[in-house]
Amino acid sequence: MATIVVTGASSGVGLAAAEQFAARGDEVVLVGRNPARLAAAAERVKAAAVFQADFESLTEVRALAGELRAACPRIDVLANNAGGMVGEFRRTADGFEATMQGNHLAPFLLTTLLREQLRGGRVVNTASRAHVQGSPDPERLAGDPAKYSSWQAYGASKAANILFAAEAARRWPEVFSVSFHPGVVRTNFGSGRVTRLFYKYAPFLVTPEKAGELLVWLATAPEAELVDGGYYVGHSVTRPAPHARDEALAARLWTASAAAVGV
Known part of the structure; x- marks a missing residue:
C-alpha cells in the first residue's frame, strides 16, 4: 500500500485523483485550503489524513511540511x-506575486522540505499547456504590478512547474x-465570470476524472516506462516550449x- 499526498485535493483533478488512488487501496493524504470543502472531500475519499494549508503563506507551508513529516515517515508520491x-x-505577505507563490514557490518549498520522506518515491507536478x-523571471519573483497579466x-x-520537475x-x-498537462479541465478554475463560465460549460473540456486518471498513471506506472524530468501531454512525453526546457x-x-x- 503506497502513501500518496495530494495537494489541491478538495475539488477538481486533485479530488478525482484522490478517489482513484483510494479505490486502488492506497493510503491517501489530502491537502487543501478550504476547510469545509476539504472535509467534504475527505468523506468521499475516506482519506487516511487531512491537512489544511494556504499556499499563499509560506509559514503555513512550512507547518504543513512538519505535520506531514510527523504523520508520514515515507511518502511514495507527492502530487x-x-x-x-x-x-x-x-503580492503575498511573503513578498511574492501570488500566482507564482501559490503555483510554484509553495510546492517548491513543500517538496524540498519533504525530500527525505520522498527518497525512492515520486513527485508529479500538475503543469499546463498554458x-x-x-x-518565469527568477530575478523578479515579486512581480511587477504595472506589467501584470x-x-x-x-x-x-x-x-516553472515544468522547469522544477526537470x-x-x-x-x-x-x-x-x-x-x-491535464487537459483543459471542467472545474471551478479561474478568476472572473467569463473565465469561470468557460471552464464550467465549454463543450470540449476534459472531465476531472479523465485528468485524474492521467495523474494516477504518472504516479504509478513503472519508472522504466516514464522519463525522469519529463513533461507529459496525455501518455506521451512532450517537448515543452523552448523557455520551459531551458536548463540554464x-x-x-x-x-x-x-x-x-529560505531552503
Whole structure:
C-alpha cells in the first residue's frame, strides 16, 4: 500500500485523483485550503489524513511540511496539484506575486522540505499547456504590478512547474519527478465570470476524472516506462516550449526559488 499526498485535493483533478488512488487501496493524504470543502472531500475519499494549508503563506507551508513529516515517515508520491489563477495583481505577505507563490514557490518549498520522506518515491507536478504564455523571471519573483497579466502570470508559473520537475530530476536522482498537462479541465478554475463560465460549460473540456486518471498513471506506472524530468501531454512525453526546457533558466529559477523560500 503506497502513501500518496495530494495537494489541491478538495475539488477538481486533485479530488478525482484522490478517489482513484483510494479505490486502488492506497493510503491517501489530502491537502487543501478550504476547510469545509476539504472535509467534504475527505468523506468521499475516506482519506487516511487531512491537512489544511494556504499556499499563499509560506509559514503555513512550512507547518504543513512538519505535520506531514510527523504523520508520514515515507511518502511514495507527492502530487503537487494545488494551483490557480489570480485575476488582479496581488503580492503575498511573503513578498511574492501570488500566482507564482501559490503555483510554484509553495510546492517548491513543500517538496524540498519533504525530500527525505520522498527518497525512492515520486513527485508529479500538475503543469499546463498554458506555460507557452509566460516565462518565469527568477530575478523578479515579486512581480511587477504595472506589467501584470493574469494569463501570463499563470503561464509563467506553469512553466516553472515544468522547469522544477526537470531540474529536480537532475539534482535529486533519488526522487523521480515528472510534470504534465491535464487537459483543459471542467472545474471551478479561474478568476472572473467569463473565465469561470468557460471552464464550467465549454463543450470540449476534459472531465476531472479523465485528468485524474492521467495523474494516477504518472504516479504509478513503472519508472522504466516514464522519463525522469519529463513533461507529459496525455501518455506521451512532450517537448515543452523552448523557455520551459531551458536548463540554464531551470538552474537560475531553482537557485532563486531556494533563496526566496529560505531552503
